[in-house]
Amino acid sequence: GNSVTQMEGPVTLSEEAFLTINCTYTATGYPSLFWYVQYPGEGLQLLLKATKADDKGSNKGFEATYRKETTSFHLEKGSVQVSDSAVYFCALRPSDGQNFVFGPGTRLSVLP
Amino acid sequence: DAGITQSPRYKITETGRQVTLMCHQTWSHSYMFWYRQDLGHGLRLIYYSAAADITDKGEVPDGYVVSRSKTENFPLTLESATRSQTSVYFCASSETSGVTQYFGPGTRLLVL
Numbered sequence: 001g002n003s004v005t006q007m008e009g010p011v012t013l014s015e016e017a018f019l020t021i022n023c024t025y026t027a028t029g030y031p032s033l034f035w036y037v038q039y040p041g042e043g044l045q046l047l048l049k050a051t052k053a054d055d056k057g058s059n060k061g062f063e064a065t066y067r068k069e070t071t072s073f074h075l076e077k078g079s080v081q082v083s084d085s086a087v088y089f090c091a092l093r094p095s096d097g098q099n100f101v102f103g104p105g106t107r108l109s110v111l112p
Numbered sequence: 113d114a115g116i117t118q119s120p121r122y123k124i125t126e127t128g129r130q131v132t133l134m135c136h137q138t139w140s141h142s143y144m145f146w147y148r149q150d151l152g153h154g155l156r157l158i159y160y161s162a163a164a165d166i167t168d169k170g171e172v173p174d175g176y177v178v179s180r181s182k183t184e185n186f187p188l189t190l191e192s193a194t195r196s197q198t199s200v201y202f203c204a205s206s207e208t209s210g211v212t213q214y215f216g217p218g219t220r221l222l223v224l
Contacts, residue, residue, distance in 0.1 A: 004154075008152070034212075036215075041217070042217055042218075043116075043202055043204075043215030043216050043217045044155075044202065044204075044215040045215070046212050046213075046214075049212070089155065099157055099160065099170060099171075100155075100157070100213065102147075102154040102155040102156075103154050104152055104153060104154040105154050
């Protein structure tokens with residue numbers, strides 16, 4: 001079946017450090033891939049997405065590239081800020097169905 | 113303001129009681145979803161609806177009932193609450209299947 005695996009964390013970084021949150025997936029065909037972010041006390045917000053292989057999604061300094069060969073969609077940011085502290089969810093939408101599959105989420109804490 | 117709202121934001125109830133969580137969206141989105149968020153599981157789909165009067169089961173539907181008599185509302189009912197239903201519940205909507213889902217702020221439910 002379809003699944004998403006990501007590092008659960010927590011991940012703790014100092015401000016201006018480089019961030020990588022790994023995400024790998026299992027799915028048939030060509031799913032669409034997403035990163036959602038959940039700030040404390042709020043619902044999930046779409047951060048970025050990619051709909052086909054080699055696409056790069058980017059937003060607010062975050063980037064992720066759809067790698068079909070490694071079935072990965074790792075999230076990166078060159079210089080994190082305290083305001084990036086949140087839980088990050090990797091998700092996929094299968095190409096043959098409509099229901100999203102979410103990973104367990106990775107909690108990021110950025111210290112000043 | 114336009115958007116997706118959930119009520120109540122917090123609820124404490126007792127085992128065996130019926131509880132209804134409300135979800136309302138002002139975008140006239142066709143699709144609406146209910147998820148539960150638990151540590152280690154990420155988000156799991158409970159039920160979804162493609163349009164008014166059309167609902168379908170997700171990954172974890174047991175113990176829940178939904179209805180959708182109007183496009184903008186999608187209430188979730190726990191017919192006889194159990195401790196295992198203690199969770200954070202998120203409602204989401206999307207214009208069509210598979211595109212970006214927009215999430216409400218969540219309802220934190222505690223079943224004693």
